[in-house]
Amino acid sequence: MHIYPNATAVVRDLAPDEPVILNRPQAAARAARFFVEKFPGKSLYAVKANPSPELLRILFDNGITHFDVASIAEVRLAAATVPEATLCFMHPVKTPRAIREAYHQHGVKTFSLDTPEELEKIVEACRDEQGNAATDLRLLVRLRVSSEHAELSLASKFGADLGEASELLSLTRQHCDWMGICFHVGSQAMSPFAYVQALDRVRAIIADASVVIDMVDVGGGFPSVYPGMEPPPLEDYFKIIHQHFYALPIAYNAELWCEPGRALCAEYSSIIVKVEKRRGDELYINDGAYGALYDAAHVAWRFPVNALEDDLRDPLEDFSFFGPTCDDADFMQGPFPLPGDIQAGDYIEIGMLGAYGAAMKTGFNGFGDAEQVLVADEPMASLYDGSRERPAADNVVSLR
Numbered sequence: 001m002h003i004y005p006n007a008t009a010v011v012r013d014l015a016p017d018e019p020v021i022l023n024r025p026q027a028a029a030r031a032a033r034f035f036v037e038k039f040p041g042k043s044l045y046a047v048k049a050n051p052s053p054e055l056l057r058i059l060f061d062n063g064i065t066h067f068d069v070a071s072i073a074e075v076r077l078a079a080a081t082v083p084e085a086t087l088c089f090m091h092p093v094k095t096p097r098a099i100r101e102a103y104h105q106h107g108v109k110t111f112s113l114d115t116p117e118e119l120e121k122i123v124e125a126c127r128d129e130q131g132n133a134a135t136d137l138r139l140l141v142r143l144r145v146s147s148e149h150a151e152l153s154l155a156s157k158f159g160a161d162l163g164e165a166s167e168l169l170s171l172t173r174q175h176c177d178w179m180g181i182c183f184h185v186g187s188q189a190m191s192p193f194a195y196v197q198a199l200d201r202v203r204a205i206i207a208d209a210s211v212v213i214d215m216v217d218v219g220g221g222f223p224s225v226y227p228g229m230e231p232p233p234l235e236d237y238f239k240i241i242h243q244h245f246y247a248l249p250i251a252y253n254a255e256l257w258c259e260p261g262r263a264l265c266a267e268y269s270s271i272i273v274k275v276e277k278r279r280g281d282e283l284y285i286n287d288g289a290y291g292a293l294y295d296a297a298h299v300a301w302r303f304p305v306n307a308l309e310d311d312l313r314d315p316l317e318d319f320s321f322f323g324p325t326c327d328d329a330d331f332m333q334g335p336f337p338l339p340g341d342i343q344a345g346d347y348i349e350i351g352m353l354g355a356y357g358a359a360m361k362t363g364f365n366g367f368g369d370a371e372q373v374l375v376a377d378e379p380m381a382s383l384y385d386g387s388r389e390r391p392a393a394d395n396v397v398s399l400r
C-alpha cells in the first residue's frame, strides 16, 4: 500500500471531498513496544478503543498477545484477526449465548463479573455436553473504584462495592483455580494516584475476604496527550502501580495485568477534514459529532489541529467547528487555533484520533464515508517519541 509522507501530500494528491483517516502503523507499534518493555506485567489491548483489524495485527506483531474484548462481535473479530492471541471477555454483563460461543467456539477462558448472577451465568454457559462444569475458567471480579482523577468516568456503571466484594470473591473462588481482581479508574487518568487509591481498595477487600488472589488487573485509563492535557510520564504510573502491587497480600506468583485502550492507539490516527463554509469564528467542516469527533462534541475534548495550506499568513485565532449533519448538537466548541485567514475549501488535519475517534464514526445523515491511507510522519503529539522525558526533576535533588 502507498505510504504518503504526510497530510499535505495526501491533500495534494487526492483533494478529498470526504474526510480521510491517516494511519500511522509505526506510532502504534512504538506504543505497543513501550508497554511490553516498560509495564511491569502483562498488557492487554482494550479493543473497543479502536477495533481496526490492521491495528490489532500491528499490536500483536509488536508483543501485545492478550486482547480485552467486550462483546461477541469483538470476540469474533479478534479471533479472526489475531487467531494466536488470548482473548479475555471483560464486560461484566454478558448474554449466556455470547459466553457460550466465546468459551466453546473461540477458546475464551477469562471472564469478568461483578455479581453472583453473572458468575452463575458463566458457570452454566461453560458446561460441557454432559453437564460437567468447566475446570479451566479464569475469573476476574470487577471492583467499583473512584473515577475522580479521570477525564471520563467509568466508575458508576460496573463493579462490586466494598460491602459485596468479599462474598463475591469467596463464591467465585469455588468455581475457578485462578482468580483475579480488576477495576477501571476511568479513561484519561491524569494522575498516577488514581491507581494508588484503587489498589488501596483492592488491599482492603482482599484482607476482608481472605481468599487467594492470582492476578490483579489495573485496567485501562492510561492517558495520552491532548491540548490542555499533559499527563505525567507513563513511567511514573508504572512505577507506582508496581510498588503498590507488590505490597498486596496476594499469591507470591500473582500476575499484574493492565488493559490500555487509549494509550496504545491514540497516536495511530489523525483525520483530514475540509472546510465547507466559514461564519465568523465558526468553521463548517465535513466530520463531526457523529464522526470521528464524538468526544470533541460530547465532552468538549480538544484535539490538536493544523491547517494544511501553505498560503495562510494570518496569526492563529480560536475557532469552533460545526459538523456536516443537520443536527445543532453536531458542534465542537474547541477552541481550535487556526490561521485567521482560513476559509472554505481549505483543509485541516486533526490529530490524536486513533482512540475513540476513528472508531466512533457513524453513517448518520449520509455522512461517514472516509478513505484510509498510511502516512509516515510523526503523530501531532506523542508520549513515546522521547521528547517528553522528565526534565531532570530527579537531578534537581542531587544538585541540592
Ligand SMILES: *Cc1c(COP(=O)(O)O)cnc(C)c1O
Binding pocket: 046, 048, 049, 068, 090, 091, 184, 186, 187, 188, 219, 220, 221, 222, 259, 260, 261, 262, 263, 355
Ligand atoms: C474501555 C475499557 C478499557 C480501556 O480504557 P482506556 O481508558 O482506553 O485505556 C479497559 N478495560 C475495560 C474493562 C474497559 O471498559
